[in-house]
Amino acid sequence: MQYFESPVFSFSADTFSWTERSLTIGLLGIAVFTVLRFTYSPNRIPLINTRKLLEIGYSNAIQRFLVDGPNLVKNGLRKFQVFRILTNDGYQVVLAPEFAKEVRNSSAFSLSSSIARRFHADIKGFEPFDVMTGYDRFFAELIRAKLTPDLESMFRPISDETAMVLDQEWTNNSEWHSFKCLKPSILAITAQLSSRVFLGEPLCRDPNWVRITMVYTVDSHKASQALRRWPAALRPIIARLLPSSRKIRAQIETARQIIESTLAERRRCKQAAKENGLSAPQYNDALEWVEELGQEKCPHHPVMAQLALAIAGIHNTAETLTQLLYDIYQRKDLADALREEAATVIARAGLTVSGLNQLELMDSTMKESMRLKPPMIAAMQRITHSNVTLSDGTRIDKDSSVIVSATRMWDPKVYANPETFDAYRSLRAKQASGNHRNSQAVTPTPEHLVWGLGKYACPGRFFAVAEIKIILLHILLDYDLKVADGACTSPVSSGFSFRSNPNVEMFVRRRREGPSSLAT
Secondary structure, three states: OOEEEOOOOEEEHHHOOHHHHHHHHHHHHHHHHHHHHHHOOOOOOOEOOOOOOOOOOOHHHHHHHHHHHHHHHHHHHHHOOEEEEEEOOEEEEEEOHHHHHHHHHOOOEEHHHHHHHHHOOOOOOOHHHHHHHOHHHHHHHHHHHHHOOOOHHHHHHHHHHHHHHHHHHHOOOOOOEEEOOOHHHHHHHHHHHHHHHHOOOOHHHOHHHHHHHHHHHHHHHHHHHHHOOOOHHHHHHHHHHOHHHHHHHHHHHHHHHHHHHHHHHHHHHHHHHHHOOOOOOOOOOHHHHHHHHHHHHOOOOHHHHHHHHHHHHHHHHHHHHHHHHHHHHOOHHHHHHHHHHHHHHHHHHOOOHHHHHOOHHHHHHHHHHHHHOOOEOEEEEEEEOOOEEOOOOOEEOOOOEEEEEOHHHHOOOOOOOOOOOOOOHHHHHHHHHOOOOOOOOOOOEOOEHHHOOHHHOOOOHHHHHHHHHHHHHHHHHHEEEEEOOOOOOOOEEEOOEEEOOOOOOEEEEEOOOOOOOOOO
């Protein structure tokens, strides 16, 4: 009788069924795949976080990336213009900022493929990411044709909703009261305001919808990370079993019920108006825009489009605003100067595009905050569709994952004293050069890669900046804030990601009684 033995188990082949054998062989195959995925690489581009002496496997190397990603990237750029780094997503080719324009100009670098690969856009539960891969078919059309040209018409609804949600979240209490963690409050505010634009009233205040827009982004990232541990061929099957994947499918189903109910009610209202010879009700929100674009330009279910908009906008906007508040309210003189500018500009120009553009110190402060804490320490994540040869002769193989370092934002050759927060930095540069466009927070440049660059620069950046400015106007004019003594407001890094510290305590109080200073 033949026996199989290992330090862990032993069993008889006679009693080991073919099903069990197949399962064991499959599991061994997965184990071999996992090892090879992180150990075998014929690529000659240097790897900067290889194994250390006596380390078995690459788990420690990946952990070093997660813990100390910014320094690994900085150290890599001191030695190489192009290098590889082993991440929890596999190998990434990191390019120096000098290559940003080459990536921008070459069709060989694909954003859609990068999104599809990282977030399993073809697997049930991840359909909103499939919407995002259709950038030219949907995102650019929806945002550039519908949202951006009519941006000013959104200002008053955003402002009214801001006053309402701040009163709910922060109250009208004129005594100092504490937020042990400010960040969740900012996320809730941003989610409701974005929903006001994307869905309109009253759905933007539906707690179930607002909750889904906040949690789906986080939970889908966790689920995608869990799936990446498995070979691509097995992921559709594994996704049916993983609790994290089942969770996001349930969230999508709940979202679908909410959206379909709203659409059905709108169609009933339109039909009733038509039958009675009345003008059909008008809805100026993304739900209606998707209907207007039709199946040819937007073949996705409206709920997937709504969740895609939430993924693209809510969390990054909340991140930016949270860090901006930390940066402002550690500096009383800056808060006072911003408040004075806000009162002067609103009295003169009102809540208009011209008015927001005149908030020059606010814009400069925002750009400086984003410079020191962008969403990631690298940007422009792409997959190569073919072999690519860079201008320095480096060859990048087809199907490589590529990302461009954003370290020029902290380069002393570009910014004097780059590690120092200087709210007036961009304002001075604008006044000195006369180049208003490149000095604005909304403008993507190789020196300011927060938004990406070129054709695929964030199309919603104009809306995001306007939304943040309107929220900040309300906060400056109607509230006082202060950071708790001893609180650490420095960003927290994980791999390539930069996040505002979620554990900062802040105190808030209402400055004045009565309606908001921006109320009509």
